[in-house]
Amino acid sequence: MDEIPVALREAKKTIKSSYITTNKVNIVIVGSTVAFLALAFFFFNRNSPQKSVNVNQTQPVETVENNTPTVTQNQTSPPLNQEEKIPDNILGHLPYEEAPQNELKAITNDGGIKLRQKAADKFLQMQTDAKTQGVILMPISGFRSIKDQEYLFFQVKEQRKQPTSKRAEVSAPPGYSEHHTGYAIDIGDGNVPATNLSTNFEQTSAYNWLKNNAAKYSFELSFTPDNLQGVNYEPWHWRFVGDTHSLETFYKARQLTTKLK
Ligand SMILES: [Zn+2]
Numbered sequence: 001m002d003e004i005p006v007a008l009r010e011a012k013k014t015i016k017s018s019y020i021t022t023n024k025v026n027i028v029i030v031g032s033t034v035a036f037l038a039l040a041f042f043f044f045n046r047n048s049p050q051k052s053v054n055v056n057q058t059q060p061v062e063t064v065e066n067n068t069p070t071v072t073q074n075q076t077s078p079p080l081n082q083e084e085k086i087p088d089n090i091l092g093h094l095p096y097e098e099a100p101q102n103e104l105k106a107i108t109n110d111g112g113i114k115l116r117q118k119a120a121d122k123f124l125q126m127q128t129d130a131k132t133q134g135v136i137l138m139p140i141s142g143f144r145s146i147k148d149q150e151y152l153f154f155q156v157k158e159q160r161k162q163p164t165s166k167r168a169e170v171s172a173p174p175g176y177s178e179h180h181t182g183y184a185i186d187i188g189d190g191n192v193p194a195t196n197l198s199t200n201f202e203q204t205s206a207y208n209w210l211k212n213n214a215a216k217y218s219f220e221l222s223f224t225p226d227n228l229q230g231v232n233y234e235p236w237h238w239r240f241v242g243d244t245h246s247l248e249t250f251y252k253a254r255q256l257t258t259k260l261k
Contacts, residue, residue, distance in 0.1 A: 087253070090176050091168035092229040092260040096249065099182030104143055107185075113142040116182035119240035123185060126217040135209040136190025140197065140236070144179035169232045178222055181249050183240040185219075202235040210238065218242025228256035 088095055105120035107113050107127075115123060127137045144152070153174055157167040171177075178184035188196040189206035201207050214220065218241055223234040240246050 085253075086258075086260070087256070089229070089260050090173050091165060092231050093168065093172040093176035094229065094254060095176055096178060096180040098146055098180045099143060104182055107139055107142060113139045113185075114182065115142045115185060115240070116246075118243055119183050119185075119246070122217045122219070122240060122242055126214065126219065130206070130209050130213070133209065135205050137206055137210070138188040138190040138193070138196075140186040140188045141179065142185045143182040144177060146174045146180060149174040149177050149180070172231075178237070178239055178250075181239075181246070183246045183249065184222065185238055185240075186234075186236050187238055188236060197236055199233060199235060207235050214238060218246075222250075228258065229260050 099116055103116050104114040105117045107115055107120050107123055114120070123137075123139070127139075130137045149172065153167060153171050156162075156171065157164065160167075172179075186197060187206065187210065189201065189204035191206070192204050195201040195204050210219070219238045220241055221235065222237050222239045223229070223231045225233040227233075239250060241250055
């Protein structure tokens with residue numbers, strides 16, 4: 001369509017110079033106008049059959065499958081997906097509050113490992129029941145303060161020369177560990193301590209027993225092989241979800257539908 005203004009400019013120049021060229025310019029102008037009208041007519045006709053199909057169409061859209069773009073226009077748009085809520089997280093780890101000291105109870109004789117009262121009672125009961133079947137559930141780590149986790153994350157990261165993202169695959173940043181809640185516990189097999197904190201733990205009788213019985217005591221595996229937080233699989237790390245507070249701690253407003261990383 002740019003040809004027309006160009007032609008007009010050319011025409012103005014040539015009108016000044018001679019009458020003959022003016023005639024030529026007139027031909028160009030008329031020719032361009034005719035070409036423009038022809039093009040406009042062509043485009044109008046090309047679109048109009050589809051439009052008439054749309055207007056007259058009372059049948060379901062399947063009957064005009066050939067007119068793909070038109071079909072798309074006619075279909076009722078599906079309801080928009082609700083905006084996905086991505087919970088606050090650091091490299092897949094979710095934030096947790098530190099349990100108050102007075103709500104913790106020791107689960108080992110030396111008092112070194114603690115859980116929240118209810119989780120502690122359930123763990124001890126589970127440990128006793130497992131023992132009757134020859135299975136030794138050995139607590140490795142329970143409640144951890146944010147300060148404990150600072151050491152575990154930053155100091156160990158430096159000692160092992162790990163990049164942050166690598167460290168986060170195996171350890172939560174401070175403030176983001178389930179161990180702060182007093183509901184999470186790392187469990188080893190007392191008969192095979194070499195498998196402690198290793199994925200080989202899943203081959204022990206302790207893991208097998210937990211897999212079949214932990215739910216009876218309201219414990220569940222936090223980081224399954226396909227967990228949506230994208231945290232490494234940890235067959236030794238279990239959490240208590242047997243009362244309202246623990247359930248809210250782990251599930252309220254943080255149901256994941258897509259992987260965090
Ligand atoms: Zn753990």
